[in-house]
Amino acid sequence: MTSSPTSRRLPTGLALLLVGLLVAVATIATVAFLRPGLVGLVPGLSGAGGTTSDGQPFAVSADDLTEADGLIPGGTTLDDTNLPGIARLDASLADALREASSDYGMEFVITTGWRSERYQAWLLQDAIDTYGSAEEASRWVATPSGSAHVSGDAVDLQFDAADWLSRHGAAYGLCRTYANESWHYELRDGAAQNGCPEPLADASSDPRQ
Numbered sequence: 499m500t501s502s503p504t505s506r507r508l509p510t511g512l513a514l515l516l517v518g519l520l521v522a523v524a525t526i527a528t529v530a531f532l533r534p535g536l537v538g539l540v541p542g543l544s545g546a547g548g549t550t551s552d553g554q555p556f557a558v559s560a561d562d563l564t565e566a567d568g569l570i571p572g573g574t575t576l577d578d579t580n581l582p583g584i585a586r587l588d589a590s591l592a593d594a595l596r597e598a599s600s601d602y603g604m605e606f607v608i609t610t611g612w613r614s615e616r617y618q619a620w621l622l623q624d625a626i627d628t629y630g631s632a633e634e635a636s637r638w639v640a641t642p643s644g645s646a647h648v649s650g651d652a653v654d655l656q657f658d659a660a661d662w663l664s665r666h667g668a669a670y671g672l673c674r675t676y677a678n679e680s681w682h683y684e685l686r687d688g689a690a691q692n693g694c695p696e697p698l699a700d701a702s703s704d705p706r707q
């Protein structure tokens with residue numbers, strides 16, 4: 499292709515506006531995509547009151563949370579067993595994910611694995627602040643006592659891995675739990691033989707809550 503001899507330069511003001519729009523769209527898309535991994539790092543939000551079942555105070559701000567609570571950096575994989583967020587996953591779940599990842603041919607990137615109760619409590623408060631009500635928040639974030647992340651029985655995966663598991667996960671017993679969370683996977687008994695059960699609508703309809 500050759501450029502048209504009649505093409506003209508964009509007026510500077512319009513060009514700047516277009517660049518600004520592109521930067522804004524790219525920023526929003528990046529934050530939305532990375533949110534499962536970043537949500538624990540946003541400072542300045544109020545936390546939930548109370549204590550965990552082992553007597554630790556709930557985190558009152560993101561600054562209280564560390565890798566010991568299950569925070570994991572971007573790009574974390576199942577090999578990062580120095581991180582409690584990976585090391586404290588249920589062994590059967592981790593084994594199934596490793597087997598699937600090996601067959602996929604690429605490392606699954608984990609955005610969240612195991613989380614402490616105080617991390618989960620902070621996420622729930624963050625969701626209540628974000629969505630404006632406990633009822634709406636409960637569709638997206640489980641309680642500290644009901645979360646499969648806190649028990650080490652769930653992972654949130656980056657899009658490509660979740661997409662692959664949506665088609666192949668059942669063979670490894672790995673199933674999507676919630677219709678509104680394409681990234682959240684858990685082990686399900688019998689899935690390898692019978693396929694995965696229908697996902698629940700959202701976390702608020704989970705009987706573990």
Ligand SMILES: [Zn+2]
Binds near residue numbers: 654
């Ligand atoms: Zn999850």
